[in-house]
Amino acid sequence: MIEWSPATISAFQTTLLAWFDREGRDLPWRHDHEPYHIWVSEIMLQQTQVQTVIPYYERFMAWFPTVTALAQAPESQLLKAWEGLGYYSRVRNMQRCARQLLADYEGQWPKTATELTELIGIGPYTAGAIASIAFNEPVPAVDGNAFRVFSRLLEIDADIAKPQTRSLFEKVIARIIPKDRPGDFNQAIMDLGSSYMTARNPDSAHSPVKDFNQAYLDGKELDYPVKTKKPRPVPVDYVAVLAQADGQWLMTQRPSNGMLANLWTVPLLKVADLDLAEDYLPADLELAIQTYFQQEYQLRVTGFDLGLKPVKHTFTHQKWTIQLFGAKVEQPDLAYFPGKLVSTAQLTTLPMPKVQEKIWDRYQPK
DNA sequence: AACTCGTGGCA
DNA sequence: TTGCCAAGAGT
Numbered sequence: 359m360i361e362w363s364p365a366t367i368s369a370f371q372t373t374l375l376a377w378f379d380r381e382g383r384d385l386p387w388r389h390d391h392e393p394y395h396i397w398v399s400e401i402m403l404q405q406t407q408v409q410t411v412i413p414y415y416e417r418f419m420a421w422f423p424t425v426t427a428l429a430q431a432p433e434s435q436l437l438k439a440w441e442g443l444g445y446y447s448r449v450r451n452m453q454r455c456a457r458q459l460l461a462d463y464e465g466q467w468p469k470t471a472t473e474l475t476e477l478i479g480i481g482p483y484t485a486g487a488i489a490s491i492a493f494n495e496p497v498p499a500v501d502g503n504a505f506r507v508f509s510r511l512l513e514i515d516a517d518i519a520k521p522q523t524r525s526l527f528e529k530v531i532a533r534i535i536p537k538d539r540p541g542d543f544n545q546a547i548m549d550l551g552s553s554y555m556t557a558r559n560p561d562s563a564h565s566p567v568k569d570f571n572q573a574y575l576d577g578k579e580l581d582y583p584v585k586t587k588k589p590r591p592v593p594v595d596y597v598a599v600l601a602q603a604d605g606q607w608l609m610t611q612r613p614s615n616g617m618l619a620n621l622w623t624v625p626l627l628k629v630a631d632l633d634l635a636e637d638y639l640p641a642d643l644e645l646a647i648q649t650y651f652q653q654e655y656q657l658r659v660t661g662f663d664l665g666l667k668p669v670k671h672t673f674t675h676q677k678w679t680i681q682l683f684g685a686k687v688e689q690p691d692l693a694y695f696p697g698k699l700v701s702t703a704q705l706t707t708l709p710m711p712k713v714q715e716k717i718w719d720r721y722q723p724k
Numbered sequence: 725a726a727c728t729c730g731t732g733g734c735a
Numbered sequence: 736t737t738g739c740c741a742a743g744a745g746t
Contacts, residue, residue, distance in 0.1 A: 403742035410732065411742085444730025447745080481744045501742045521725065548742055557740055558734075589727095590738080617729065673730060712731065 359514045360572050362534070370570050371536045371543070377566035378546035383408075386415055391541070393467040393492040394425055400484045401448050408552070414443055425465065429456035437620060437709035446619060446711075451479030469493040482524065491541035498531035499544040500524055503551025509583035510555060510562075510573040519586045591677040595629040597647060598669070598717050601659055601685035603699055608687055609708060610697035617673070622697070622708040624717060625651075626680070647683060655695040661685040669720050671713040678713065682720060 362370070382388075385408065387399035398418060402411045418439050422428040428436075431453065440449040455478045459465055468474055470493070474485035486499035498504065505518040508527060516523040535543050554565035562574040573579045601608035601624070609622050632646040640663060647661040661683040669680040692698060700708065 400742060401744095405730080405741060405743060407732075407741050442731075444732090445743085447729065448743090451744080479744065483743060487742070499742080502740080503742065545742090552741085587739080619729090671730095675728065 360512050362512070362570075366570070367534050370534065370567065373567055373570070374546050374550070375536070375539060375542055378542055378549065382542075382546065382549055386412060386419075388545075391492050393488055395419070396488050396492045397467075397480075397484070398452070400487045401452055401479065402443065404448060404484070405445060406443060410443070414439070425456045425459055428453055429460055433620065434709060438707075441709045442712060444712075446621065448479065450619070454478045455480065467492070470495055471497045482528075487544060490535075490544050494541060496532075496535050496537045496540040498528050498535060500527050500531065501548065503548045503555075504531065504544075506557060506583050507547050507551045507555050510579055511567070511571050513572045513576070513578070513582065515584055517586055518583045519588075589675070591672055591675055593677045593679065596678050596680040597627045597629060597632075597643065597683055598623075598680045599625040599627065599647060599651075599659065599661055599683050599685050600664070600717075600721060601625065601661075601687050603687035603690040606699035606701050607705065608685075608690075608695075608697065609700045609705075610695070613696075617676075618711045618713075620709075621711050621714075623710060623714045625697075629681075643681075644683075647685075656691065656693070657695060658688040659685040660688075664721070666720050669713070669716045671716055680713070680717065682717065 471485040471489035486497045489495040651657045651659045664682045666682045671678045
């Protein structure tokens, strides 16, 4: 890792901000510095690309224009606003944060990163982003872009996958961030990281700060950032039961904890949870499904393999293979079932994850 | 500290 | 297909 002199730091600031003034992106959440707008955009942008976020952001602002509107919204509407974005706890935590603001902060945002971190769903990165952009506090906002950009500029060899590495980057950036324009600086780093200094095909030869990029000057750009890789997704087998009664679909709401919390799907049974031998036969599966519904939900279903190609869906850490079964529900008494019957016309009113969309598409290709 | 939590894009 | 990456936070 190299160190910059005060003169180099000053030159870097000037060059970066001049470029940002010329070529910084015009994004919907950059039209003002309202903390609510900055906050919503930052939460949406966590692990999510700008292009994906834009339409969600526009709709979210139309539906929930203020912290109060967000605090008062029914959860089903929140999840509908987030449907397809992923990491659904983000939006549930946003509502908790909105209520926290109204209850404990008199509806006024705290103005420092340290205080912002106390709010639900706001971690070190988002606190830095809001504090610097909305309140002009000279603090770093260390996201994936900042890790990548500064690791290359300064040839920082620390493993960014390790939690402790964040504090090293925060110290380094704290020395470089300009006190007069911290928000623009942090956003400029993000723009730089998504244009010239990208992860895969960087174009540093044309970067406004190429002369400051030590890794590029040394021809070692792709060696940075140093990052240990994550384990690959674990395969998990599921059975989806497309059950109908009275012309309606049997839909279930997932538990309030864990993956896809509170979203709606057809019943998804983990094959490993069914009472099956190692080398079970297709006919055994039908019986196992029937038994499962009887025991867990006191429901009589007669399932049958739809003979369709299994649906595959990969999450960050799980790779699902889902076999589709059709079913008829006899005399539906849903007292013990965590869900309800829904007409085809009403299906779209439920917040559903992408994997459910794939299941519908397999059953009824458009 | 390591693991959990979605989805889309890209080579 | 596979693997990795994209404005991370909670537990």
